[in-house]
Amino acid sequence: MVKLGVNVDHVATVRQARGISEPDPVAAAFLAELGGADGITVHLREDRRHIQERDVRLLKETIKTRLNLELALAPEILDFALEIKPYAATFVPEKREELTTEGGLDVIGHQTKLRPVIKKFQAAGIVVSLFIDPNLDQIEAAAAIGAQFIEIHTGRYCDAKNEDELKKEFSLIDHACITASNYGLRINAGHGLNYRNVVPVAKLPGIEELNIGHSIIGHAVYVGLERAVREMKALLP
């Protein structure tokens, strides 16, 4: 079965909009697990716009599933991650001005910096994943520097404006899965996935886990978080 990692960043986004203590992403993680989440994902951004250190610490202590921490290659965040020791660390690019993570990590361009960091994280018992575009050269580089997982960026597939674009983007993800498997990489995917577009991606051979945030948290406003997670889980093969 394809696993579902629920990203609870946007619960913290609502909290930060008021600067108070509610809603709490830690409480949300509990409900997501009740709904069948296989893991909880959060992104500790350098600007702390949603998730705070306190959230990551409490999630690590309280969740019953697995914590996947998304992070950029920023020294202060790397130190914090090594202290917390999440189950998995997913390296993402980060730009302060972006609304959300916009593209995959340039593994080729950052390999000198990434290689020792990956080693250090793995030595600390943390599973390492690299969030990359469905690009064969980036996949090859991810394998060469020793990552265990890649997370394929599904954003362009999800944003496709017409049928041709959708087919093209889907085929890139399909090829990326085949290439990654050939390199012995394990495969997650995510970004922009929702109740309407998730199934074809979930059915691709090799996909182990999907990380989904915005669509689930958005749907939860209408139906509650436990049910929103349950409905997404029910779509996964």
Ligand code: PXP
């Ligand atoms: N995977 C990664 C690496 C991400 O940065 C994000 C967004 O934080 C997601 C998955 C989830 O994307 P969405 O909120 O669009 O479901």
